[in-house]
Amino acid sequence: MSNGLQRLNGRWVSAVLVTFVLLAPLMINDYHQSFLLQVFMVIALAQAWNLISGMTGYVSFGHAAFFGVGAYAGALFLTWGFPWWLAVMKGAGIAALLAVPLGFLTLRLRGPYFAIAMLGLNEVGRVVATLWVDVTRGGTGLTLSPELLPSLDVKYFTMFGLALGATLLVAWVHRSRFGLELRAIREDEEAAEMVGVNTTLNKVIAFVLSAVIPGAVGAVYVMYTSYINPASAFEHARNIEMIVVVLFGGSGTVWGPILGAGTVMVLRELLWAQFPSAHLAALGVLLLVVVLYLPGGLISILRARQQKRPDARPGESP
């Protein structure tokens, strides 16, 4: 299949999906609309993770930390009387603010140590939320009264906007010089340095971008559940989902996370109410399958028939 036809397919599919999303609220009930909202959330988070881990090769095991920060920030600003969209922006903003120094500090570490540091940071986030009782009310968590919350449609479209924005961001980065430099870092960081790429700045920018989105997503999520506590804000399952969705779909690509999100969400919906542990166990199996047999993810199966694009190789390097 040639490039031209491929692009046409991509555009056709996107158009259909977007139309469906826009019309859906008129056709389906609240519960299914919430399901789609959660699909968008997973896509947005996955693309954000893709930005740092897929494109630069710095695989984060604790990105849910930014989600948690955004969730708490959003909840707090809502209770302090700010309008919802401002609360979302604040969530994103605070996540980004934290990501700057953390990025500089953590991105000095190589591969597995970066992963472990991020894992630790997620826990630190949880610990801070638990111990900073005056602000976060600790283990009890925060409930948001219904009058503070926007309608389901508003949340639905906002989350869709975030998913769309994240995907477009990844697509843009993919094609830009910035993306080229990131991929250079992924392939061989020292060589990239030698060629003149400012690896530190590039990495940090990617990191901050990958933190902004979960921050916003967290704030919208908390408006959807109307409840947040340290355990749910910094949940391990979210980290696992981010990793598996992207790796399974195909990391470093644009459509990979979307495919992965679709698969995982269908799996989740079938299992979550009756067998919650089965869902996560299945994710673990998927992760193993990907690592051992399918490092390129689902996308690599689809691309097997096409000519190989040199920069489409997904990353799994240190």
Add this chain to the structure above:
Amino acid sequence: MDLLEPDILLQLLIGGLLAGMLYALLACGLNLVFGVMRVINLAHAELMLVGAFGAYVLFTVFGLHPLLSLLIIVPLLFIAGYYLQSVLIERVVGRPMLTSLLATYGVSIILINVGLLLFSADFKAIPALQGSFLIGELAISKPRATAGAISLLLTVGVYLFLERSRLGKAIRAVSEHAQVAAICGIDVRKIRMLTFGMAAAMAGAAGVMLSVIYSFWPGSGVDFIQKCFAIIIIGGMGNFLGAFYGGILLGVVEAFVGGFASTQWAEAVAYLLLVTVLLIRPTGLKGVARV
């Protein structure tokens, strides 16, 4: 403040030392695997829980005392680890460390959730050893003292094995330089399987000890793996004695933080230490990290 009374401090210290011995046993196992094959086993704490739940099942179904179930669990987990290595871990040994991290992460997720399916999320405990030894004013918890002593014995045993026995020396040779060891005729693959088996057995033993002291559920491993990371990163990755002293140190620090601050702060110590060390002093680690 009354806390500064010597017998209170002594009580905290002893509690910390005993807990630390358990941590040391666990961390040394993880460290061993890293040293020999440069694999960070994220599922190590779940292997520990396999031991804990195994002891639980043996206790509730057969009435077997946990100390006796050690005799069953340790060899079983050795065999399990040996085969897990050959089936799974071998495939990721030569590859970048991140790959093994992801693979073992997958294993840990599977183990946790299978555990949840089998045992659900309620806390389980084994009330086999109860009460305390009284030494004057000092009350030393029986389960903790027993668990601490056995953990210490096992750790020392492994250390002596590594130092003195031929097989132990072969293991150390492989961790120092696998290629040279191979040239010298050592079956490196077998050594790796043996090492992983030993680490799994150590984790299983730690699990049995755990079951006697604390209440646990399939998700308990998450805290322990972070403690292990904190221990081996501070003690020096690949350094057996470092992991040993680090484990004991963590136990004592946790006890004192719990005493002077609160239980919740004590629970946070390992995470805070881990993140602080990684973020503030990476240069010391970059040397090791360049594998």
Add this chain to the structure above:
Amino acid sequence: MNRRYLLSSLLSVVLAFIVFPAATHAKDIVVGTSVALTGKYARTGQEQLQGFQMWVDEVNARGGLLGQQVKLVHYDDESKPETGAKLYEKLITDDKVDLLIGPYSSDVTMAASTVAEKHNMPMVSSGASASEIWERGYKNTFGLYTLAEIYMDQILELGKAKGLKKIALVYENTAFPRGVASGVKTKAKQLGMQIVFEEEYGKASTDFSSMIIKIKAKKADMVIGGSYLPDSTAFMRQAKENRLYAKIFAFAVGPGLPDFGQNLGLDAEGVMGNTQWEPTLKLPGAKEFGEKYKAKYGHEPGYHAGGGYGAGYVLEAAVKKAGATDRDKVRAALFALDTVNAFGRFKVDATGKQIGKPAYAVQWLGGERHVVLPAEAATAKVAYPFKDWGKR
């Protein structure tokens, strides 16, 4: 070719999922609830569900509610508030239940009640008692339990009467235990007693030894725990190991369950606790419920099972009074209701908070749980002081 095929089939699967119609219940009245069946609150959640299930069986045997059979839809919220919130969302918008019963525990109820309020659907809550649930201006949460804040009042008064002064207070960092603790602090101040030690612990905390060592140092006369079952059990075990002694040990929730005595054996002797209800109380139907429950489940019901059962009866009374399952009518009925059933009296104030029901204190004596306070309802005399560990 392949790719388009794959993507369109994915699309169809997703679409099929969305458009698949939800099953409708035209004939039955559906009651929905989520209860902790796993996780820290599992035992208490199970008891609550079982109690409620008994009401369902009884009402159906009598011909149903308003002539229709009652069907129970329930899920497991894993003792997690966020899961509870999602499940109540599902019950209301997907399963489209007619009536709602609240989950177990105040923190899960906090989250679930927000969802109920969002959809303006009344929820009868039997498993929650923290005042803050009713201090948010909501109109859809109706409580059965006596408030957490007064749980320990009678026990504190007992301590005062015996001349005790120093209290050590420990509690979990969630809604209900904090409610108990705040009540203890208020009452202690009133009685002129002193809180010499206070510490919060996490939901997942299982190691209380540092805390216990500190309490020993403070030489407290009374140890009070705002706890659930696993923590109160672990605490007493560790108290024994560390030879912590106090003249009164009292915990929330834990001692109210048969498991407490089972797990601790002799070590439970003398431990006091609160209870919302006991099968020995002189309430209409309490004894029969106790016997039926024991016959079915093999052990006597604790107050969690009683609460589940009582919630069913409250729901029945409200629906009968309203004459329909319409939300507004049921809500109005619940506000106006003043009724007594096997669990006790149900009467709420304008916020939905329970004001008609008293609290009781229990103590483990001779391997059994007895009501000891207030004296009118007691089945045994209070054993005081707590016997020292070495002398048992």
